[in-house]
Amino acid sequence: MEEIERKFKVDHSKWELVEKPIPHRIVQSYLSQNPDCTVRIRIKNDKGFLTIKGKSIGISRSEFEYEIPLADANQMIETLSEKTLYKDRYNIPFGKHLWEVDVFQGKLEGLIIAEIELSSEDESFEKPEWILEDVSDNIEYYNSRLIDKC
Numbered sequence: 001m002e003e004i005e006r007k008f009k010v011d012h013s014k015w016e017l018v019e020k021p022i023p024h025r026i027v028q029s030y031l032s033q034n035p036d037c038t039v040r041i042r043i044k045n046d047k048g049f050l051t052i053k054g055k056s057i058g059i060s061r062s063e064f065e066y067e068i069p070l071a072d073a074n075q076m077i078e079t080l081s082e083k084t085l086y087k088d089r090y091n092i093p094f095g096k097h098l099w100e101v102d103v104f105q106g107k108l109e110g111l112i113i114a115e116i117e118l119s120s121e122d123e124s125f126e127k128p129e130w131i132l133e134d135v136s137d138n139i140e141y142y143n144s145r146l147i148d149k150c
Contacts, residue, residue, distance in 0.1 A: 003053070003063040004121055006136045010101060010112035014130035023088035023103070029081030033144045040144070041076045044089075048073025059121055059136045083150045085143060095126035107150050113141060 024044050032039040040051040048070045054062035077084060086105040091098055097116050104111040113135070116125060135141040 001063055002060055004060045004118045006059055006116050007141055008114045008134055009132040010114050011130045011132050020090050023090045026087050026089050029077045029084045030144055031080055038144045041073050043073050083147050085147045085150050094128045097125050
């Protein structure tokens with residue numbers, strides 16, 4: 001399966017004015033942060049997931065995600081990973097797309113990143129007024145790199 005995704009910084013003052021749904025609580029760690037193949041463990045609310053992502057080529061990369069037992073996800077995070085990232089994810093419909101807005105917690109508090117999944121790299125889309133700089137090509141904004149700051 002292929003993932004085509006753009007990432008953007010978010011304007012804090014404009015984001016504060018957005019009517020938001022209840023967020024998904026996300027806890028995630030990495031078993032591998034190799035840029036050619038990352039392996040992520042995620043707990044989203046009360047479900048566990050194992051995700052394998054290939055090397056990014058532009059804004060595209062292969063992605064395979066599998067639901068796993070919550071107890072297994074917790075144990076992997078506790079015993080197999082060194083750092084853990086925490087964030088609240090808000091799903092915001094805008095135009096014909098769904099924006100996933102991550103509000104980071106802990107040592108990354110203050111960082112807000114919005115992502116939009118596209119069907120092709122050249123697909124056009126509307127940007128909400130709270131969207132700022134496109135950081136899609138900046139590896140420093142990949143979660144697998146952000147976790148190093150946790």
